Amino acid sequence: MLTKIEETYFRCKGSLLPNVSALLYCHLSYLGGLGLILSLHPVLMVIGTFALAHGMVIASYLIHECGHNTLFKSSRHNALLGSMLNWLTGGCYGTFKDLREKHMRHHVDNADVVEFDYRGYLVRHPIQRKLMEALEWLYVPAIELLMHGVLIFAPFIFREKKDQRLRTARIILVRFSLLVMLFVHSPLAYLCYLIAHIMFLTILRFMDALQHNYDIIIGFDNDAELVRSRGDRDYEQAHTFSNPVSTRHPWLNLITLNFGYHNAHHSRPTAPWHELPKLHGALYGAQYESRLPFVIPFRKQLASFHKSRVARVMGDDREARGNLFAHRLQNGSAVGASGVSFLTPF
Template sequence: MTAKPLYRYADGRLPNTLAILYTALAYGGGLALLFAGNGWLNALGTLLLAHGMIIAAYLIHEFAHGAIFSVPKHNEWAGNVCSWLCGSCYAEFQDLRKKHMRHHVDRADVITFDSKAFLKARPLWLQKLVLALEWAYVPAVELIMHFYVIALPFITDNDKHRARRGKVAAVLAIRTLLFVGLAVLSPKAVLLYAVAWMIMLGVLRFADAYQHTYEAFAVLEDGGKLPEDKRRDRSYEQQNTYSNVVSERWPALNLLLLNFSFHNAHHEKPVAPWYRLPKLHAELYGSTYNQVIPMRKLLGSFHRYRVRRVLDDDYGVVSEGPNKADNFYGAVGVSFLTAV
């Protein structure tokens, strides 16, 4: 029996090896720089650590699609490692994968935790606190969702989730001990680590906010069915998907997000690996595709609607012309790092 090659695609040996190596070096090197006695090195370390986490997060997405390794179990193992780096390890990798696959198959944002409904049902003071934090660019909704993933096995009657209590408690205990140890060595380092993680959350949610105008459906469990009130076909998928590229002028900058911004190409061919997406995008859409919105055109909307999008069920409107994203509010709470 012939052994399978390590990587799924032969042309993935170099780019995938470099991406994985960069993630390890950025995470380890950034963490080491947090202990430096120089403020500039601390700042560099914080940014490097944050970017290592960002690439790790997008690698999780690649592993979920089975686009890196040829053996599914290897993708799962690597996905679990990257989940530890990103702080999303309280959820099972397979649960993250299943949630994301529903996003592709159903062409919708399928969630089991509706953050907007949750907040609307909370006391007014809590709503105001969350909105105040979001106004100050603190990703409060993302923090709530990550906390919910940890709390879910302990607050639900669902046997599947309750069965994970021991594992979640063990992961929480291990990570708590690691961070306590880090704090003992350097309180500054643990604070900067938290800053790096918050930067990661902020970058991911900025990218996530403007890639779809899909409807969001809260279902009780993984297999919950969606209403058949409209035809969610491939045309619908492309019309409600946007490629919020980091830069059109300097395409290499899209590597900062592992080419995740070529989102229409990704949805047209989900098994295409990250390093092929720029070429695939050019082949499919050319240089004048209306679904492309450079990130610099989204910064204003992200700022203006940072509070409104928290509770508003409307994504806003994407129009035509150079300022087509001016009334695009964006989505919130749709991270692929939370399996809820």
């Protein structure tokens, strides 16, 4: 019976158990964590905050899988699940269609394509820039919060998104009503939810920051002149970096659903998350594990994330050229990118 279900609905052989397990864990962690913070028991609220945050993390990477159509055979089923999971992450203000199209441009164009130039905005508004830099110094994911805020209000500001105004207004009404209800139940529970959401965004931006040193291109979907390849497969791999949580203990990479095996993912974007460790080993071999800068040791990731947390607000465009990025990765001072999450298709 299970074999027939797998053959009928799931795209890859052997994916039923890992995908169902990930989905069950995602929902149990999210809903269980929510239940724990609603209990108002101090210890349970702390546990619930961490569980809620990790439920959002797994939901986000399952959305990424849906964007690549690696879960189900049907694109419609992938889109439906991705849209549902996006309610857990808070990224549901944007459409799954936009999310998928933006991420596919990332793979096809070999660039990070964004429609809102937050860096240009901060250059024009120095007070807001100082505020963002101060928050980032305090490890608050201010840029990611800014991008999520833009995602919410984009249909009411940018004419390119005006056809989504009614849909977005309905979602704002529902989600903000739920947040108000949570606050009325307990301001402390509401605070736990906010902390969980900030933890979730911090993990995502930690993973995103060093995976590429692509150019950042500003433009809407109808900017045809921007829809061009930035290079071939060699270019893509040369500007892609793997940042696993651990190479010695591969099971720890399940914390981010194997998203750190990023070179393997870009080499074969249709490979499901549970096959990426094996694909990584087959493509690059055991000797690849210790080679900087292609695989970044976790301590180097932490060092760069810490040292460059303020500089990352504006970024360093020089890192997209030459060997500067690779050199900085080796000494733990790479700046990397902000505001390029696949959850904010803007």
